Amino acid sequence: MTTQAGTEGAFGGPPRGPDPRAARSRAAALAAAQELLVEQGWSAVTHVAVAARSGIGRTTLYRHWPDAASLIHDAIAQRMSVVRPEPTGELRGDLVRELDALRVLLHEPVSERGMRAVIERAAVDPAFTKLKEALYRAGSDGFRSILEGARKRGELVADLDIDLAIDQLAGPLMFRRLLAERTFSTEYVHAVVESFLRLYATQGSGR
Amino acid sequence: MTTQAGTEGAFGGPPRGPDPRAARSRAAALAAAQELLVEQGWSAVTHVAVAARSGIGRTTLYRHWPDAASLIHDAIAQRMSVVRPEPTGELRGDLVRELDALRVLLHEPVSERGMRAVIERAAVDPAFTKLKEALYRAGSDGFRSILEGARKRGELVADLDIDLAIDQLAGPLMFRRLLAERTFSTEYVHAVVESFLRLYATQGSGR
Numbered sequence: 001m002t003t004q005a006g007t008e009g010a011f012g013g014p015p016r017g018p019d020p021r022a023a024r025s026r027a028a029a030l031a032a033a034q035e036l037l038v039e040q041g042w043s044a045v046t047h048v049a050v051a052a053r054s055g056i057g058r059t060t061l062y063r064h065w066p067d068a069a070s071l072i073h074d075a076i077a078q079r080m081s082v083v084r085p086e087p088t089g090e091l092r093g094d095l096v097r098e099l100d101a102l103r104v105l106l107h108e109p110v111s112e113r114g115m116r117a118v119i120e121r122a123a124v125d126p127a128f129t130k131l132k133e134a135l136y137r138a139g140s141d142g143f144r145s146i147l148e149g150a151r152k153r154g155e156l157v158a159d160l161d162i163d164l165a166i167d168q169l170a171g172p173l174m175f176r177r178l179l180a181e182r183t184f185s186t187e188y189v190h191a192v193v194e195s196f197l198r199l200y201a202t203q204g205s206g207r
Numbered sequence: 208m209t210t211q212a213g214t215e216g217a218f219g220g221p222p223r224g225p226d227p228r229a230a231r232s233r234a235a236a237l238a239a240a241q242e243l244l245v246e247q248g249w250s251a252v253t254h255v256a257v258a259a260r261s262g263i264g265r266t267t268l269y270r271h272w273p274d275a276a277s278l279i280h281d282a283i284a285q286r287m288s289v290v291r292p293e294p295t296g297e298l299r300g301d302l303v304r305e306l307d308a309l310r311v312l313l314h315e316p317v318s319e320r321g322m323r324a325v326i327e328r329a330a331v332d333p334a335f336t337k338l339k340e341a342l343y344r345a346g347s348d349g350f351r352s353i354l355e356g357a358r359k360r361g362e363l364v365a366d367l368d369i370d371l372a373i374d375q376l377a378g379p380l381m382f383r384r385l386l387a388e389r390t391f392s393t394e395y396v397h398a399v400v401e402s403f404l405r406l407y408a409t410q411g412s413g414r
Contacts, residue, residue, distance in 0.1 A: 041331040043250050113330060119385050120327035123320060124248040136386055164379070164398060167387070171378030172371070178326050179343055179381065180374070191371060199402055 022064075028054045029061055033075035038109045042117040045072045069127035076114035080105065080135055084142050091150045091201070095193045098142045099169055100186050106177040116178060140166050156200050169196055229271075235261045236268055240282035245316045249324040252279045276334035283321035287312065287342055291349050298357045298408070302400045305349045306376055307393050313384040323385060347373050363407045376403055 032054035036044045046068055051058040065071035085097040105111040118135065121128035143166045150156045172192050176182050239261035243251045253275055258265040272278035292304040312318040325342065328335035350373045357363045379399050383389050 039331070041327060116327040116330055120248060120323040122388070123323055124246070132386075132388075136388075140387070161398070163383075163387075164395075167379035167382045168375070168399075168402065170386075171380070171382035172374035173378070174386065175374045175378035175381050176370075179339075179377075180347070180370075181329070181339075181343075188371075191368070192375075195371075195375065195406055198406060 025056045025060055026064055029056045029064065030075050030078055033071055034079065034110045037072070037075055037113050037117065041113065042072050042121065045075065047071070069125060072117065073127055073131055076110070076117060077131060079108070079110040080114050081138070084138070087146050087149065089149065091146070091155050092193060092197060094146045095169065095196065096186070096189055098146060099173065099189045099193060102139060102170060102173055103184070103186065103189050106173060107183060112177070119178070139170065143169060154202060157202055160200055165196070165200065169193070232263045232267055233271055236263045236271065237282050237285055240278055241286065241317045244279070244282055244320050244324065248320065249279050249328060252282065254278070276332060279324065280334055280338050283317070283324060284338060286315070286317040287321050288345070291345070294353050294356060296356065298353070298362050299400060299404060301353045302376065302403065303396055305353060306380065306396045306400060309346065309377060309380055310391070310393065310396055313380060314390060319384070346377065350376060361409060364409055367407055372403070372407065376400070
């Protein structure tokens with residue numbers, strides 16, 4: 001969904017879709033923008049710098065992205081639109097898969113820098129506020145459907161506070177990667193999920 | 208400690224301390240820098256913009272802060288050096304006070320924007336990496352001493368993973384404020400501490 005938003009941003013028009021040359025130059029520009037984001041942060045992603053690195057003419061860049069914000073937006077959105085794992089109905093496994101998808105995003109250079117950028121920019125730039133809300137919703141909706149399903153099946157306590165539950169699942173990963181600057185493996189994800197189940201799983205869940 | 212670092216950054220010299228006029232202009236400049244940070248983010252905090260808003264001459268600003276990074280650093284560090292509550296030895300109360308100090312930082316405009324700024328800049332600018340490490344240490348050391356003390360007294364499980372415990376205490380607050388963009392009261396802090404104690408408190412703790 002975020003990727004589509006990005007694509008529309010670049011090619012408003014023809015229903016037959018973008019022509020291949022335009023698609024190639026767009027891909028080259030976004031790759032250069034992503035390199036600059038990882039190396040120096042969002043403020044280094046300018047039309048001048050992206051043109052210099054990608055070899056795409058500045059006029060072409062301005063036609064696709066009228067301002068730097070829309071360019072940075074698409075560079076981040078392209079990488080941060082993840083394929084969400086489909087819930088299987090097996091609570092522990094679903095939580096581990098969902099949380100591990102977040103762990104992967106936090107360890108992939110472009111999406112990790114992208115998250116840092118939206119955390120900073122969303123507070124002051126509407127272009128990023130929308131991206132951040134879309135990313136937050138994409139992430140939290142996955143947990144929400146898993147938790148609501150398990151609560152319906154009686155595997156989680158009936159009075160579960162789902163917003164707090166999501167904070168307690170995703171918060172530790174965000175804190176360890178973005179504040180403590182540490183990397184971690186799926187083992188850490190299992191520890192967080194284990195804590196969560198000890199807090200909220202019912203006997204009915206067979207634990 | 209971060210404030211001292213900031214002060215030294217601005218006045219390396221005289222043991223008799225800065226003269227009052229310099230101190231006044233420094234305070235005015237930092238106040239203007241903090242306003243710009245809150246309104247437009249770190250990238251708007253430039254010598255030109257701070258001079259225009261504070262009325263302090265640019266030459267004076269450059270004498271105190273040779274580059275924008277050191278100016279932004281001091282503007283953030285001044286507000287983010289909190290007076291840590293002294294642990295009393297009463298586990299629940301100590302955790303609530305420590306975590307509520309973080310909640311206050313997350314709801315005070317300058318320190319909230321400051322956190323967003325260091326999360327983004329620390330990854331790409333050494334000036335911010337140092338500030339972020341100092342802030343992270345200041346925050347985590349408080350929890351660490353509380354948790355180690357309680358573990359020694361047998362109030363927390365002997366095999367407590369203190370790093371994971373800190374992630375589980377601070378992570379939810381960071382996630383709710385900086386990712387979900389929600390504000391919250393001390394009630395939320397109590398809920399997070401309650402979960403923590405349910406996970407790790409021993410019978411010996413009298414719960």
